[in-house]
Amino acid sequence: MADSFLILAQAGAGGSPLGTFGFLAVLVAIMYFVMIRPQQKQLKEHRNLLAGLKKGDDVVTSGGILGRIHQVDDSTVTLEIASGVRVRVLKTAVSAKGTVPVAGAPAAAPAEKKEEK
Structure with missing residues (x-):
């Protein structure tokens, strides 16, 4: 059994x-498309958010x-x-824009389904 491992190790070591x-x-390309590119896209979107x-x-x-x-x-x-309470924060601390639902707040009423006859 030890001989079969030795043969496999010698065959793998002689690769080009x-x-x-x-x-x-290929590994570097995968890392770029999985990690670096999405992070750059997110950073660009955040810059546009802050500028607007x-x-x-x-x-x-x-x-x-x-x-x-x-x-601003x-x-x-x-x-x-x-009402009447103001705080100053860094622009970079702003993470999202628009109305954000708050936990515990009543959600919008769901649309009523029409019954088919």
Whole structure:
């Protein structure tokens, strides 16, 4: 049994360097398309989100604070999180724009199904 492992090890060790290089190139390509490219796309979308912030937009910060933009500066945003309560956060802390459903809040009524006769 030990002889069969020795034979398999010797057969695998004599592979061509071109095959090894090709295997490494395929691994790098897979890593690019699985990890690097999606991260770059997400970063580009976040930059576009930050560039499009304006007064009156509803946003969510990375800390989970929901608020409406009261003022936009170069690097900060002033959010109104309650009536008369304003906080300043970094622009980079804004993670989403638009109305976000809050847990525990009543959901929209589902559309009624019409009965077929």
